[in-house]
Amino acid sequence: MKLIKKALILSICSALALPAVAADKKNEMKEVIDFYGKLNISLQASEEGGDSFNELKSNASRVGVKGKYKLDHGLTAIYKLEWQVNVDDDSKDTLTARNQWVGIKGYFGEVTVGRSDTTLKVSQGKFDLFNDYEGDLKNLFIGENRVTDALTYKSPSFSNVKFLASYILSEDSDLDDPFSVGVQFGDGSLKKTDFFVSLAHDQNMQGKSAIYETTRLVGMYKFGDLRLGAILTESEISDVSDSTDTDLIGASENGFAVNASYKLGKALAKVQYQEFAGADAINVGVDYKLGKNTKVFAWYTDREGLSFNGETIKKATEGTYFAFGMEQKF
Template sequence: MKLLKKYMVLAMSSALSLSAIAAEKEQEEEIIDFYGKLNISIQATEEGDDSFNEMKSNASRVGVKGQYTLDHGLTAIYLLEWQVNVNDDDKDTLTARNQWVGIRGSFGELTVGRSDTALKVSQGKFDLFNDYEGDLKHLFIGENRVSDAITYKSPVFSKLQFLTSYIISDDRDADDPYSVGVFFGDLNLKKDDFFLSIAHDENMPVGFKRTDGTKSTEALANTRITGMYQLGDMRLGAMFVDSEVGSTGKAENGYAVNASYKLGKVLAKVEYQEFAGADSISVGADYKLGKNTKVYAWYTDREGNNYLADDGFTYALAEEGTYFAIGMEQKF
């Protein structure tokens, strides 16, 4: 009887040990990352005859991303991200950002859901004033995040990578939009000190506001070429854009150049943009308080831009104004 009890104890111990090993292995196969950032600033705004102060949330966000090891060398990947509008009095302060699920393997990555177009991704870390009033999206056309997207990202071959998105249009009478891009180097400038890209959107639906208060959704054809180079503590960048709005028959082009210089914990930066006869200049500085914490100040002066299209309507592309802000960003 004692011998039987010993065998039972050994069997139970072995089962528990195997269960613990299996659980540990399963935990190693699944990786979940909860992340986010809060970026809050106090901003002085002058637009036309209006002058006021406001608090800005600057695309603060929260998200969860992860991966799970599958059979046949495949990995399931997913991402759910929301913008957090902490300066909004409304109770509903969450706005959808990139949200998708997909598969990764030796062939690359294939995802479905809501995601940035290849053209939007192609800028990499070019925009030194991203999420602020100096953001490219306030002057250029085509900073799109689209739903119903099927996106493919190739593996990197000799520093070369291909990215494309096919969007299933909700409009049965419209051609489905698509976006393609080719990247060379490292878009984060961490593994390589250079980055080059060319990207194109076709039939991309973009909402425009007319000066008479009405709105219109137009199909956009957009091409963008971007280059960045890191030289020690200095970083230089240049971008060229060519945009054509479908039914308006209007084609416009523009460019942007910028530079930043790191001096100790301070990052000084300047960016100039010109599009469709209007321009914008931004200057600013970031100060690192820690690995994931910084304070900053910046100033943007932007020209407004309207144009008369072939359809007889005047479209408002950018609002004229001057902006100054001081703020803090905390990542987690």
């Protein structure tokens, strides 16, 4: 942890002390370094199992350094080092690793190696309107994985179509290497296009006590200030690490999510419903922009129906949650 902290401090100092753009002899950009982050903190009132409590939440606040450097032969070196900053943690060790990789970009697309979100995870684009909150898709869906030892490929865009793949080197010689593949049509942020469709599949993905196959179909469309989205997902247990649970092999669960948001001036009203394996969650909220990089927000989540096999959902608990807070990006 001390080594990570030193590396982060050096990265920050480098980003602040060095110029962000270095020009070559033709006055073209040769190197770009970007120090970035966000603080997202909320006061949350929670009710779980008949107990009510208030807490301060650091909703995946983060800090990072990313950059690119022009090479010969039309290639570009790219890198990213990102950490989650847990400002609500009582411990002084508040940094945890997020995406951290290095790679090469060129006419063929880009290839990276390191710690990365899988193809299936990134296939949702900006679908999740309650990302990093209690309403996050990961609290019910299987497949929201960030993995180490990953080799990731992203193709160039061909008429708004892009192919992606992740190959993960398993550290267990008795298990097959996991992989994740997908295809996207449109812009996942709905900035370059008004539509986005993706199809992705995980194979041999390792959980804590089981190995999963997951397939996910995502669609989004923007009608002016109105945005609509939907997801269909299926997960199947293909193997288990505990021989006593072999009867779970082949167990399959289906789910879906739908959402909508509407922009009213500086306010964004949003609603999202998610169901998976008999459990569901309803989320409503509003964001209000105070500036380009600053917003305040409030949301409510009601999640229930988790009386089923614990092998399918790892993180979720039944409960109701209300929060209001502020996000500052930099």
